[in-house]
Amino acid sequence: MSARDSRINWAKLLILLGMGVYLTQLIISGNLSNYINQRFGWLAYVGAGIFFLLALVSLWGRIKPSFHAHQHYRIGWDIVLIAAFPLALALLIPSRSLGIEAINGGISLRPVGVGNAATFARSPLDRNILDWLREYSRAAPAEFNDQPVDVIGFVYREPVHAADEFMVSRFTMSCCVADAFPIGMPARADAIDAVTVGSWVRVQGRLNAANFAGELLPVIVVETLEQVDEPDQPYLYP
Amino acid sequence: MDFIVNIEVFATRFLGIFIEAVPFLLLGSLTSGLIESFVKSDDIVRLMPRNRLGAALGGAFLGLAFPVCECGVVPVTRRLFSKGMPVSMGVAFLLAAPFMNPIVFASTYIAFGFGPVFIGRFVITIVVAVTVALVIGISAKPGSVLKPIAMAGGHAKHGHDDRGHDHDHDHDHDLASLREKLLHAVGVASDEFFEMGRFLILGSALAALMQTLVPQESLLALGTGNVLSVLFMQLLAYILSVCSTVDSFLALAFVNTFTTGAIISFLSFGPMVDIKSTLMFTGVFRRRIVLYLVLLPFVMNLLAGVLINLALGY
Numbered sequence: 001m002s003a004r005d006s007r008i009n010w011a012k013l014l015i016l017l018g019m020g021v022y023l024t025q026l027i028i029s030g031n032l033s034n035y036i037n038q039r040f041g042w043l044a045y046v047g048a049g050i051f052f053l054l055a056l057v058s059l060w061g062r063i064k065p066s067f068h069a070h071q072h073y074r075i076g077w078d079i080v081l082i083a084a085f086p087l088a089l090a091l092l093i094p095s096r097s098l099g100i101e102a103i104n105g106g107i108s109l110r111p112v113g114v115g116n117a118a119t120f121a122r123s124p125l126d127r128n129i130l131d132w133l134r135e136y137s138r139a140a141p142a143e144f145n146d147q148p149v150d151v152i153g154f155v156y157r158e159p160v161h162a163a164d165e166f167m168v169s170r171f172t173m174s175c176c177v178a179d180a181f182p183i184g185m186p187a188r189a190d191a192i193d194a195v196t197v198g199s200w201v202r203v204q205g206r207l208n209a210a211n212f213a214g215e216l217l218p219v220i221v222v223e224t225l226e227q228v229d230e231p232d233q234p235y236l237y238p
Numbered sequence: 239m240d241f242i243v244n245i246e247v248f249a250t251r252f253l254g255i256f257i258e259a260v261p262f263l264l265l266g267s268l269t270s271g272l273i274e275s276f277v278k279s280d281d282i283v284r285l286m287p288r289n290r291l292g293a294a295l296g297g298a299f300l301g302l303a304f305p306v307c308e309c310g311v312v313p314v315t316r317r318l319f320s321k322g323m324p325v326s327m328g329v330a331f332l333l334a335a336p337f338m339n340p341i342v343f344a345s346t347y348i349a350f351g352f353g354p355v356f357i358g359r360f361v362i363t364i365v366v367a368v369t370v371a372l373v374i375g376i377s378a379k380p381g382s383v384l385k386p387i388a389m390a391g392g393h394a395k396h397g398h399d400d401r402g403h404d405h406d407h408d409h410d411h412d413l414a415s416l417r418e419k420l421l422h423a424v425g426v427a428s429d430e431f432f433e434m435g436r437f438l439i440l441g442s443a444l445a446a447l448m449q450t451l452v453p454q455e456s457l458l459a460l461g462t463g464n465v466l467s468v469l470f471m472q473l474l475a476y477i478l479s480v481c482s483t484v485d486s487f488l489a490l491a492f493v494n495t496f497t498t499g500a501i502i503s504f505l506s507f508g509p510m511v512d513i514k515s516t517l518m519f520t521g522v523f524r525r526r527i528v529l530y531l532v533l534l535p536f537v538m539n540l541l542a543g544v545l546i547n548l549a550l551g552y
Contacts (some may be wrong), residue, residue: 002461012428012432016428019260026257026489033255034250034254035250035253035254035257035258036254036257036258038256040348043257043258043261043262043348044257044261046261046265047257047260047264047265050264050268051259053424054264054424054427054428054431057421057424057425057428058428060421061421061425063260069501075432075433076431079432079433080432082435082436082439082440083432083435083436083439085439085443086252086253086256088250089249089252089253090253093245093246093249094246095250095253095514096246096250097250098250100247101244101247102247102250102251102450104449104450104453104454105453105455105458106454110542150403173489174485175258175348175349175490176252176254176255176257176258176487176490177250177251177255178251178254178258178445178446178449178487178488178490178491179491179493179494180251180254181494189246194296198468214305230391234494237454
């Protein structure tokens with residue numbers, strides 16, 4: 001084996017090991033929930049396990065020259081560099097969930113997916129933003145008048161919104177961030193200037209049907225608006 | 239500032255697709271390594287039906303016995319041809335096997351659940367694979383379809399897949415050889431991961447880039463046309479060449495902007511034909527047949543996607 005092949009094989013070994021470590025680190029730190037639906041978190045365990053197995057066998061091939069791994073393909077530096085790209089991104093850029101910057105063309109007032117008996121049975125104070133939008137699609141706006149709301153989301157505003165109007169928003173995610181989709185509930189508050197757009201807030205208030213950006217909608221009349229930390233599960237799972 | 243924010247959003251989107259997809263790529267690579275080490279293809283070919291339609295149907299489902307993705311399928315098809323598999327069966331296997339496999343079932347199910355996308359992908363894959371197999375099978379003489387190197391009694395011993403490890407196919411099952419076979423399988427899996435991983439990484443990067451930079455209105459303009467959306471997604475599938483074990487997660491990036499027919503066509507056409515498999519086809523089939531193998535699935539999948547869109551009434 002040439003010196004070049006040997007260097008490439010060490011680089012491959014490092015990448016396999018690095019991927020295993022990266023997935024493990026995502027699981028331990030909880031950052032995995034920034035990327036995929038927690039329902040599929042077990043996939044990361046499978047991935048980490050296989051990466052470590054491949055790295056181990058690759059190491060075996062490095063330290064025991066009599067075991068010559070059969071080269072199925074010719075792997076060159078170009079392929080090694082491409083394989084290192086995800087690791088480079090993971091190392092250089094701090095892990096974070098999708099936020100307001102990722103909204104590309106507006107927020108939906110329509111729910112994603114369909115609710116079931118369990119979600120519809122939730123009492124108003126237990127409903128999250130997705131549950132509420134599903135309720136909105138089942139009845140006229142005025143029917144929600146005076147119902148209490150207590151939700152967490154990030155603040156989103158558009159130029160068409162009046163000075164006291166905003167939306168309290170979340171991304172929904174079915175599988176992974178590839179299908180993440182922003183949804184939001186219209187709200188009205190006097191103290192809106194106190195919070196930064198994009199920051200996470202807990203909104204408590206009561207619903208009242210009103211005109212919001214040209215549409216009759218249930219609007220949260222905010223009673224308390226407090227800044228909170230990003231939740232451990234930043235996304236809502238339909 | 240804007241630039242840095244865009245990079246952060248891109249990183250999250252890219253890593254999301256990659257993290258969700260990579261376990262499936264690894265499982266596929268391991269399977270491919272195990273097949274290479276352990277499976278003897280002659281017996282399975284001998285058990286298959288001989289008449290043309292039966293052979294084509296059998297070929298379409300043969301992937302369940304050889305769970306390979308689109309990258310693994312060409313060497314396996316070539317090996318099966320050299321063992322005397324009929325042309326129609328081989329072509330159906332080649333086109334259907336990358337989807338017809340438990341790992342791809344699982345990734346499609348996780349991404350889309352058991353609904354129109356899963357069922358559409360299944361049905362279209364079988365219909366297209368069997369039809370193309372029958373069309374090509376009409377020129378029944380293997381000599382007019384296959385390159386000499388891929389034919390029974392040809393120089394299979396010198397083929398890429400058999401090169402240099404005839405010792406892997408002997409019959410002694412003592413412990414040392416079992417360990418060696420397992421190590422060999424894992425070694426092959428490593429190489430497969432790097433070889434196929436680059437298509438996953440480049441494909442995920444392109445999808446994440448489009449989601450981050452292209453305004454949603456532009457994607458919607460492209461993605462809502464009954465025909466245009468299908469055409470675009472098929473061309474994308476051809477260019478991206480992403481492994482069938484993980485393409486469902488890439489398709490997810492387009493569910494909010496593209497028609498269902500386009501998503502299904504992306505998923506049924508991509509595993510059959512793409513840039514890298516076209517290149518690999520040329521090593522097995524004669525040039526005219528390679529053209530059929532690319533164009534027939536393209537046209538049939540396009541029709542299927544458009545019909546689905548019309549039926550769903552976009």
